[in-house]
Amino acid sequence: MRRKRNKFKKPMMNQADFSIDTIKTQLNHTSDLKDREIHSNNQIYIILYINSLVDQEKLESKIIKPLTKMENNNILNELYSQEISTAKSNKIAINGLLDGYCLLIKKGRNSEGFLLKTNASTDREVSEPIIEKTILGAKVGFVESLDKNIFLLRTVTKSPGFTVKNYTLGSSTTTNVSLIYLDHVADPEIIKKVEQRIKSITLDSIRSAGDIQDCIEDHTVTPFPQLLLTERPDRSSANLKDGRVALIIDGSPTVIILPATFMTFFQTPDDYITRWWLGSFFRFIRLFSYIIALILPALYIAFVSFHYEVIPLELVYSLQSSLSYVPFRPFIELMIMQLSLELLREASIRLPPSVATTFGIVGGLVVGTAMVEAGIVSYGGLIVVALTSVSSFVQPNLEMSSSIRVLGFPLMLLAATFGFFGIVIGVLFVLIHLSRLTSFGLPYFSPFVPLNMEDFKDTILRVPSWMMYKHSKSSPHYKQEKQSRKWKLDESEEPF
Amino acid sequence: MKVKSRFSSVNLFIVLVQTMIGVGLLSLPHQTHHAAGSDGWISILISGFFIQLIVLLIWLLCIKFPNLTLFDFSKVILGKTSGTVLNFIYIIYLLSMICYIFIIYADTLKRWILPETPGWVLFLIVFVLLIYGSICKIKNVISLFSFLFIFILFLFFITFFVYGDQSIDVRYLFPIGSSGGWNILKSTSDSMISFIGFETLLIYFAFIKQSKNISALKGAF
Incomplete structure (x- = not known):
């Protein structure tokens, strides 16, 4: 609303149909609504503002002072405010007041109202983003304004x-x-x-x-x-x-x-700063870790409870020696581990950073080892849960990594009931679901479903930027020149 | 009812391969060997020839009715009553094919992975999956198929591993024709079942971009 009014550079001077009393009643006579009368140049002005939203200094120096010294009655020329507009109705005036403007009313036969920008700002300094950290990217994060x-x-x-x-x-x-x-x-x-x-x-x-x-x-x-x-x-x-x-x-x-779309959540600014093969490698690692975090617990359950014939014999012996002390089924065992890990994760968010480190060691190391030695979980289960949580921390986006938690439990349940077959069914279900999703009309699982090799260039790969001449489907108008690198390695020079 | 969405002949090829390669392929060697012995490969070749013939016929039929599926042009050809009957028969046929595939699927799973699980559980799971997958636009189904096609390509790698096996010898095919011509022809009908799925062309054909008739045919083969 505020910005829309800016379009009126020359506000129309029509008769305003508002009164101070109505505005005061509509704002419930709140105590921080102040008004002030100023006599200047044979004219009475009333300034109305909400005390807590207005910068006192600005109000004094930029509005009240010039107003008292005014020679002629042209407000638009005499006052030094960033934004001046006429208030044409009570509603606009009240909205302006709530945005931190002050309302200047020129008393007379035709009451005129002007909204002047005097809002106080409490912006904090721009600081480094906390959740999305990068190694080489800009150290600037958004603020609340x-x-x-x-x-x-x-x-x-x-x-x-x-x-x-x-x-x-x-x-x-x-x-x-x-x-x-x-x-x-x-x-x-x-x-x-x-x-x-x-x-x-x-x-x-x-x-x-x-x-x-x-x-x-x-x-x-x-x-x-x-x-x-x-x-x-x-x-x-x-x-x-x-x-x-x-x-x-x-x-x-x-x-x-x-x-x-799905792959948007696997891109970070660092991919484009590092060299292309490193960026591609990181992307691949992220995608791989997503899959690992999703199906590793389910795979473990399927391995130890159904398909122990597919793991090497030596591993079977060591897994079995650890598992034989555990009184629970693998599914229950992993659930205990996952739940305690969720507790750790939730608890460490609200702790101050200095305590969180100690807490991580106590919670993660001591409890984990003690749980294995007490025979509540096996070594295999501990490794799987630890790997899963590490892989879920690899995700650059918080929401995408929490989708793993939501999908992981049903997959574990399916694996505990049907083994590999259950995992296949579960993953197929997720795939069908992904292919049905859209994001503002665009296919969500985009470079894969529908299959589009052209879009692989900036999704699972990060090709050199001069090779990205045709971007994803979401930007049909974006066209870069086919060869944006206008030079070639000098081939005339003989190597010998 | 004219269909609106379109897909390319490459997609048609992918969809057909996905429809044809299925659980039937697993039982193919066993079935052909059961009937024709070591001459099973001849019957597979013959059934392949027949399939090409049928696909050609379907193609010739479908290009006469652009943008119409079987359910529409059957009424044009046969009249309203008998067209509806034909459509009904086609639907019954497809449903019975689903039942057949379900039975082989449950049989294979019970034999190899889940011997103690009751059959209805297996049916229920795959039925839910099937319904979830099919209640959406045809565009989504096709695009999902094109993604899953990547995994079909892995089958070729498996084939390479098989050919690396020492015990494979071409001479095992001899003597050719020992099981008799009649047996070979009889097992052709068995092997046809594992290639079933091409008759869905009667419907898919309407969705092909009509500008390239020949390429549609190419996709079908």
Whole structure:
């Protein structure tokens, strides 16, 4: 709303139909709503503002002071505010007040109201992102302020196509949301879809990015995230350049990137900074670890309870000697281990970092070893659970790695009931599910289903950037020259 | 009813391979050997020839009715009543094929992996999977098939391993024709069952991009 009003550079001076009393009543005579009368140049002005939202200093120096010294009555020319607009109705005036504007009313036959920007900002300093760390990437993370986040994005995405569209969501309390895309790259179909979905949100209030995510994602009954939540400007910017759309929510340091497909969650900014074969290798490791984390517990259960004939004989003996002391079935054994690991994980989130290290050693090492020696779990089970959790930590995206936890337990159950056959059925089920998912109309499991070899270049592989001349299906307008590297190794020079 | 979605002839090829390679292939050597002895390979070749013939006939039939599936053009050819009867028979045939595949599947699983599991559990599991997989757009089914085709390619690697075996000798095929022509022909019908699936072409053909008729035929072969 705020930004939309900026379009009126010359506000229309029509008669406003608001009164101070109505505004005060509508704001319930809240104590921090202050008004002040100023006489200047034979004219009475009333300034109305919410004390807690307004920067006192700005109000004093930029509005009140010039107002008292005013020679003529042209407010638009005399006051030094970033944004001045006329308030045409009570509703606009109240919304402005709640955004930290102060309302200047010129008393007279025709009461005129102006909204002047004097909002106080409590932005914290831009700091390094905590969850999505990189080795060589930028050390900048998003903050809680909408304007600052847009600034962070714009500084790394310099383009005239950079488009910002603002929405105010929520019916009882309002939240400002900005939709950002590169106009010459993004698919207009997707933008239309996103806009339509955002406009149709009629939630009472927006608490976080999760509320918006719930309202705009294609499929609700699925463990797979269809929107990428990130706290990194460089990652968002790279996605914008690929033709995706970013959603910034005021008050939230996480930015929503959409549409996200399965492989989007395995990309990190580091892939593009390191050399291509290293980036490809990391991607492969991540994908591999995803599969491992998903099916390793199930495989273990199938091995030790059904198909011990497929593991080497020596391993059978050592596994069996450890398993014979365990009174539980392998499934129960792994469940105990997984559950205690989940407890450890949940507990360590809220601990201060200095305690967390000690806690990890006590919880992980001591309890783990003691559990094996007490005969509650076997060595094999401990190794499998440890490997699984390590693989799930490899995932660069938190939500994608939590999909492993949701899918892992049913797979373990299937493996405990049917062995290998159960795993096959379970994995097939997941595959069918993945192939049915869409993200804003795009196939979710994209380079695999439907099979598209061209898109492998930036999904499971990360080919050198001059070879990526045709990007994924999500950006039909994005075209790079076929050979962007305009030189060749000098072949005329003889090696000898 | 005209179909709207389209897929290429490569996809048709992939879908047909996936429909044909199935549980029937596992029982193929046993069945042909049962009837024709060491001459089973001849009957497989013959059945392959027949299949090509039938596919040609289906192709000639289907190009006359672009964008229409069997369920629509049968009514055009045979009239409303007998067309509906034919469609009904076709559906019954497909259902009985599913039953046949289910029976072989359960039999194989019971023999090799899960001897003690009751049959209805196995049926239930695969039935749920089948229904979940088939309640979606044909586009999704085709794209899933094209992904799973990668795994079919692994079968070729297995074939290479088999040929590395020392005990394989071409001379075991001799004497050719020892089991008699009649037995070979009889086992042809057995081996046809494991190649079943090509008759779904009657439906799939409507979805092919019509601009390339020849390439559609290529895909079918």
